[in-house]
Amino acid sequence: MKRNSGSSTLAIGYIRVSTVQQSDHGVSLEAQEERLRAYCTVAGLSLVNVLCESAVSGSVPLSERPAGIQLLAAVKRDVTHVVTLKLDRLFRDAEDALRQTRLWDKDGVALHLIDFNGAAISSGSAMGRMMLTMLAGFAEFERNLIAERTSAALSHKKRHLQVFNHEPFGFRRQGVALVMIPEEQAIVSRVKQLRAAGVSLAGIAGQLNDAGVNTKRTGGKWHPSTIKNVLDSTMHA
16 A cells, blocks of 8 residues: 655655765765654654665665665665755665666555655655656766776777786786786787687687796786686787
8 A cells, every 4th residue: 555755744864975985974875864763853754763874885775774774675665755965875776776766666665766856755745756757867877977988988998908907918027018928928919729629618728827927916826717807808810
């Protein structure tokens, strides 16, 4: 049976920080809680609890976070308002946000975001639900843009043999450039030849280990996964 969030004032707050540093200092958490309590006072909501998630990544689903589990349980009992700072405090992506808020809407539970470009919105109204849907979509769009830019920058660095992360097998770092190591490049060629001849990934790894060939790590052993990484790398195309 759908509850009426308009006639109930019971609310639960949720705050989260994603890094150990923020968790240790507690500044961000304290600031979030202060804003949640102030909002509930103005909105006439009875804040029964503020659940705190310390050093938990937003990529973890709400149902798998310790405080997230408590929040979902409270909503199932009697709480009809969920209050948080921003959408990304609760959800990992737009799909996750829309799925959960639609379930809450069916149960008469309203989601309140108190920092929406300086204003607050609630899914308890038609306008709030529309704005929430748009917000989730734009958040997903921004994440995809960032991913595309990161991928493009990484591809550029690889094409121009520039340092982009760790030193790939077959190269060494020289300033901001990657310089080929002939001995390792010869091993890469051998790996490709063996694979072309039908030798399995495990078989190639075994041959390199038997020959005393190390990976980039001193004494590092070869595994099927590391052989696959070499074969799949665009650096060795």
